[in-house]
Amino acid sequence: MSLIIGRDVPWNATWSGEDRHEIRPCRFAGNRLAIWSPFALGSGKPLFAKPHTVRQRKSISEMRCTVCGERTEFGNRWWWPRGSWRNDWWVSxxxxxxxxxxxxxxxxxxxxxxAGHDPIPFPEGEQVLFALVGGEDTDRDFGVKVNGRKVVGHLKLAWRAPWFLQEGS
Structure with a gap:
């Protein structure tokens, strides 16, 4: 059986053939140094719980659907409200x-x-944050030598006062 990207495997999932990393500038991270992986969609086996670093940044910077990879537009932009509070910001x-x-x-x-949650309409007023990584954990987790530099891992979306958490408070 062949797996279809966007139906059987989310567009942003890493495939085993892409599971190697380097440090390179990334246009989806403002040309900052970032964790980089090659593009080889469909190469090997899908690693569902491991988003592809570059496609994840592209998803957030261009508001692309993580399932099919196409751009989302307001009116058909939904979101799974998963994340946490960090210093007065909801971050995901x-x-x-x-x-x-x-x-x-x-x-x-x-x-x-x-989880049993429904997707919600995408909240307005988001800001894009760069998740900086570095140190021994990054060297071990990605198999790269960061050499003390702070590099971008994933992008995050943040809201100062998200309406979806304030209702009923």
Missing amino acids: TEAPVHFACAELARHACPVLRK
Whole structure:
């Protein structure tokens, strides 16, 4: 059986053939040094719980659906409100999805099924943050030598006062 990207495997998932890393400038991180992986969609086996570093940054910077990889537009921009509070900001690495893609993901993804949440319309007023990584943990986790530099890992979306958390408070 062949796996179809966007139906069986999310566009932003890493494939085993892409699972190597370097440090390079990344246009989706403002040309800062960032963790980089090669593009080889469909090469090897999908690593569902491991978003591809460059595609994740592209998803957030260009508001692309993490399931199909196409751009989302307001009116059809949905979101799984997963994240946490950090210094008065709600922060998440979750990029938007189309409604149909969210429905597909809810049925296909065991993590989303278990959580039992519905996607919500994408909140307005987001800011994009650069998640800086570095040190021994980064060297070990990505198999690269950062040499003390701070490099961008993933991008994050942040809201100062997200409406979806304030309702009913």
